[in-house]
Amino acid sequence: MTPEPDQLDSVWKALANADRRHILDLLREAEHRGEAGTPTGELVMAFPGLSRFAVMQHLEVLQHAGLVVARREGRMVLNYLNAVPIRAIYERWVSRFEGRWAGALLTLKRRLEKVPSGRHTPRSRTNQENARG
Amino acid sequence: MADKVYSIDIEAPVQRVWDEVTSTGRIQRHMFDCVLDNATPGKKYLWHDKPRKRVFVRGEIVESSPPSGGSVGRFVQTFKFTTLPDDYSLVTWEIVAAGVGRTKVTVTHTKLNPKGKTYKQIDGGWPSILKGLKSVCETGNVPMKTRLMYLMMRSMSFVLPKSTKMANHLD
DSSP states (O other): OOOOOOTTHHHHHHHTSHHHHHHHHHHHHHHHTTOSOEEHHHHHHTOTTSOHHHHHHHHHHHHHTTSEEEEEETTEEEEEEOHHHHHHHIIIIIHHHHHHHHHHHHHHHHHHHHSOTTTOOOOOOOHHHHHTO | OEEEEEEEEESSOHHHHHHHHTOOSSEEGGGTTEEEOOOOTTSEEEEEOTTSOBEEEEEEEEEEEOOOTTOOEEEEEEEEETTSOOOOEEEEEEEEEOSTTOEEEEEEEEEEOTTSHHHHHHHHHHHHHHHHHHHHHHHSSOOHHHHHHHHHHHHTGGGSOGGGBGGGGOO
């Protein structure tokens, strides 16, 4: 049985690259700082190892997936994170499984807490580490 | 002042989407079942519940230019949650044909205080509203799950603060 094509395919593809996920992180951080959009030039500078062209291509993939919205402000292009496809992924995948995950995590937590302390301290990965795969 | 942008593609003609967004005097399924009482530029508006007991958002309609012949339709409104002390912010809907029977909707929310509660709250609201709008325009209604949520919200309306009461907004 072949799985039905997912409307979110382009979103998954866009998210399958660490640099593109990093761009989304940067946009989100700028948003949390209360900035009104992030200029493309600023994103290019955040990737000293990539050419301007490569960053622009990543932005194009993100825009195509609807994850980033670009707006022209005079001579600048400002980039914004679009939370709508991320919400769609959450509803389509995460919320469907989170009950089970929560249960599994609780079991894990209980087990780990039984392990005598000092021997090995399990540390969960931070969100950022997770986001960057 | 911070900006937020939300965008979605809808498989429906641009006029259909425009009519839904700017409809007045009836329930807007995507807008948490609220009724928009007015869409005339220069006039105040309220987003209230169907029984006209509670008001959730208020402001003024700044512009209403329907899309025509491939041009972008613009619906601009000042925006304030009746439950929050934040100042009026500005919401711009851009509704434009994106291929045959396909429409792109972009909501830009500006003049937001990044430290205010409105800034946080809209991040939960707009994605739901746009997904609801897509569902309404493509299928005629929001999903059953959403309707059940609305039902629950309605039954809980007694917990809403006094600031939402219609009597406070009849100026």
